[in-house]
Amino acid sequence: MSEQQYIKDQLIEVAHQTFVRYGFKKTTLDDIAQKFGKGKTAIYYYFNSRDEIYRAxxxxxxxxxxxxxxxxxxxxxxxxxxxxxxxxxxxxxxxxxxxxxxxxxxxxxxxxxxxxxxxxxxxxxxxxxxxxxxxxxxxxxxxxxxxxxxxxxxxxxxxxxxxxxxxxxxxxxxxxxxxxxxxxxxxxx
Missing domain, CATH: 1.10.357.10 (Tetracycline Repressor, domain 2)
Incomplete structure (x- = not known):
């Protein structure tokens, strides 16, 4: 598995935990970025929107x-x-x-x-x-x-x-x- 795929998988896992904790409506990209330990720009490298992360x-x-x-x-x-x-x-x-x-x-x-x-x-x-x-x-x-x-x-x-x-x-x-x-x-x- 490439490093990029590994990071994307980790991001999906962190997003999963965040969506479970706060629910879809209350979860923001800032919440995911904070829990992921990176800025929102890092998230945008892998996903175009919160909806796209949720789909993943x-x-x-x-x-x-x-x-x-x-x-x-x-x-x-x-x-x-x-x-x-x-x-x-x-x-x-x-x-x-x-x-x-x-x-x-x-x-x-x-x-x-x-x-x-x-x-x-x-x-x-x-x-x-x-x-x-x-x-x-x-x-x-x-x-x-x-x-x-x-x-x-x-x-x-x-x-x-x-x-x-x-x-x-x-x-x-x-x-x-x-x-x-x-x-x-x-x-x-």
Whole structure:
């Protein structure tokens, strides 16, 4: 990695910490520069605006969250276990993506198109991860569903609802276990 890329990555990390602490609206370039230990001109070398830094920070959160999901599902071999790992990590993600959570709230309040596009891209990538697991499970005869993309969207929507509940970790684990039973065993007796 070049020195410039290293410095840019460090700046993104410092900006992330600053945005988490103060929120998007209250964070200024001066705040980021002060925490970074350099002047604003150094920041302008890498980014044209506070919005551009924020985008880079959100992109970093998305990438890290997707990496966490993929790593969790790659650690296990069975398709059912992959879904279980996905659900477990997915419900913990909100604690690892504070700016995405804040950004989602901002979209609802201010109709920010760029943030909305990040949220949609993140959602579609999560659905894609799930869809691939389900499609593999269908080919292996593990799952009996006709449309893995639709099933993945339904699962992700259910998880989003549980995430919004912001339950204590013990209750969240219990709810995810119940959700998994519902997913795998359905509504029929």
């Amino acid at each position: 920070v959100l992109d970093k959160e998305v990438t890290e969250a997707l990496d966490m999901l993929r790593q969790a599902t790659d650690k296990v071999t069975g398709d059912v276990e992959k879904i279980e790992a996905y659900v477990e990590v997915r419900l913990k993600l909100s604690g690892h993506t504070p700016l995405l959570n804040e950004a989602e709230h901002e979209v609802r309040l201010q109709n920010n198109e760029w943030v909305d596009s990040v949220q949609k891209r993140f959602s579609s990538q999560k659905v894609e991860v799930l869809s691939q697991i389900l499609a593999h499970g269908i080919r292996q005869g593990v799952f009996k569903i006709e449309e893995p993309e639709l099933a993945a969207l339904a699962i992700e929507t259910a998880l989003k609802g549980l995430e919004r509940d912001r339950l204590p970790s013990g209750e969240s684990a219990l709810r995810s276990e119940k959700l998994l039973k519902l997913l795998f065993y359905g509504l029929l007796q």
